[in-house]
Amino acid sequence: MEPPASAGIAGSTHKFHPCDEAVIATNDDASDCKRCAVRLGYWKDDYIGYFVRNQERKAPEINRGYFARVKGVEMCVEKFLKKTSGNCQIINLGCGFDTLYFRLRDTAHQVKNFIELDFPTVTARKCYTIKRNKALLARIHDEDGEVRLSPTDLHGPSYHLMGVDLRNLDEVDSKLQQAEVDYSLPTIFLAECVLVYIEAQNCRNLLKWIAQKFQAAVFVNYEQVNMNDRFGDVMLNNLRGRGCSLAGVESCLSLDTQRNRFKDSGWTGARAWDMVQVYESISAAERQRIERLEMLDEGELLLQLFQHYCLVVAWLGVAFQDIDITVEELMSSLNID
Amino acid sequence: MSDYSDLDRQIEQLKRCEIIKENEVKALCAKAREILVEEGNVQRVDSPVTVCGDIHGQFYDLKELFKVGGDVPEKNYLFMGDFVDRGYYSVETFLLLLALKVRYPDRITLIRGNHESRQITQVYGFYDECLRKYGSTAVWRYCTEIFDYFSLSAIIDGKIFCVHGGLSPVPSQYLDQIRSIDPQAGGARTTGPCAICFGAIPKDQTGWGVSPRGAGYLFGSDVVSQFNRTNDIDMICRAHQLVMEGFKWHFNETVLTVWSAPNYCYRCGNVAAILELNEYLHRDFVIFEAAPQESRGIPSKKPQADYFL
Secondary structure, eight states: OOOOOOTTOTTOOSOOOTTHHHHHHHHHHHHHHHHHHHHTTSSOOSSHHHHOOOOOOOOHHHHHHHHHHHHHHHHHHHHHHHHHTTOSEEEEETOTTOOHHHHHHTSSOOOSEEEEEEOHHHHHHHHHHHHHOHHHHTTTOOSSOOOEEOSSOEEOSSEEEEEOOTTOHHHHHHHHHHTTOOTTSOEEEEEESOGGGSOHHHHHHHHHHHHHHOSSEEEEEEEEOOOSSHHHHHHHHHHHHTTOOOTTGGGGSSHHHHHHHHHTTTOSEEEEEEHHHHHHHSOHHHHHHHHTTSOOSOHHHHHHHHTTEEEEEEEESSTTTTOOOOOSSSSOOTTOO | OGGGHHHHHHHHHHHTTOOOOHHHHHHHHHHHHHHHTTSOSEEEEOSSEEEEOBOTTOHHHHHHHHHHHOOTTTSOEEEOSOOSSSSSOHHHHHHHHHHHHHHSTTTEEEBOOTTSSHHHHHHHSHHHHHHHHHSSSHHHHHHHHHHTTSBSEEEETTTEEEESSOOOTTTTTSHHHHHTOOGGGOOOTTTSGGGGTTTOEEOSSSSEEEOTTSSOEEEOHHHHHHHHHHTTOSEEEEOOSOOTTSEEEETTTTEEEEBOOTTGGGTSOOOEEEEEEOTTOOEEEEEEOOOOGGGGSSGGGOOOOOOOO
16 A cells, blocks of 8 residues: 655645544454455455555454444445435445445446545545546446546545535535536435544534535434444544544434434434344345354354444435335344354 | 473574574474374373463464463463464464473463464465565475374363364264374364364254354254263353454353454454363453553554455
């Protein structure tokens, strides 16, 4: 990885918080883990390898956890795309090196607009990687379309990647307008371990702002839950040791606090599942396939992790209140002891 | 005494969490093999002894264990396997225990856990760690070869049967059957004769069961009472499963789980335990927590727990 020169990053007038560097580093960790799981065959992703070179092997419960996360988000996105027949937009908040846009391009699913936002430091690296790889670039422009690039932003005909501080709503608004966002088009917001790093008030402001601006929307949020116990204490302590505080952890105390954050911010409704339930909702055949990839020596570890992460789906209006995961049987053995 | 000067130096080095040279590992494993080959599959151990569960490469927590439990050779120890994998210092942890075994063969007993295997160490970190620390897989090969020589179980004063996982239906009606297992003869790890160390787990119902994750047998309370009666044993002591409180009784105090890796994976928040047995087999549990940060050397070496970030 040769990081691009970060000097002269445009538009980054925001105040840099002391934790931002550590939060930015969480993208590298998550991307490494996704790359590892993909390499072992947990799911298919032809693009993550362009963004991550690291070959380090992760423990099986970490691979399985990322599998559940990626599949959980995908299930929601897929239902939304079917329901809107592609007449919609996707806004990926704190996108990191997520490859969903590229993976969707290889399917029959098409969307009107795909917008990705993250810290300028992250989007600069993502822009740089896309610029250097024809396979990625080719999936952003069509024959007559052109791609406009700045050090931190990239604009294609229906793909926009932009550096922004999600705590600065004026900046978010102006960036979304640069991306030709349509506030009246059905929109799905994605956030994987993003809101937890944002101070509670800033996060509520962001969710309120979205609720006021957009007419019909779904928000898919993956992050920590049940943090009010010993495991949560150890996690807070460990991450603090890396200079990373979970500024929004007060919304991660239970599935209730997760749902209420949306309801209190002007969203019509919200549902939430812990990752035990999300994992159970993945088809039995698919679970059996990945459970054969690696032997899990200690079921307790996976269970503990799954109990401390969740998927929240919130909606604006009534059109999308049925976007969810299908939990057929609540809580089962997870096929572990 | 000069025979031991090299070994003593290596032990001191390993106690500082510094690796020893590749050729020293090779020689150490050769000496260990000479000792281990004489031990049976049901190694006899005399009380008083301190019984320990999984360590999993958490080197500084092993040092904490010796701090609360006393040092070898002043104290007599029995470790019930899973020395390697998951933690960041499997190499130092395993080699220190092995060096102590060679130096004081009668004061420390090491039996085999399911992670003492070629296959599992390639998934859970020991293989990668050897490669990272030595630049080749030679040390991993020396160590995994010695794994095959570890006893599968031990018996303390003929009364307390110690094994990594638990009981399995194939060999363990009688201790004599376990004695005759040849671990190097192979066979399926979780269903063959070695299943006692490769994953057996106590279960709530009676009889036998198969682990749903394909990791060995489940054994019920009736199986235990029959085994204990047949072999005139008071209790079975095992490790293998994380217990948040460090130890856990099963089946009316006939089976005990001991877990000795505090804050397992630097993430789980559990305490650890060791079981001290005096010469009358009186039981004392010592509970301990993860080693404090300041005892772990320079901060940059701090291992990172894995989460979904």
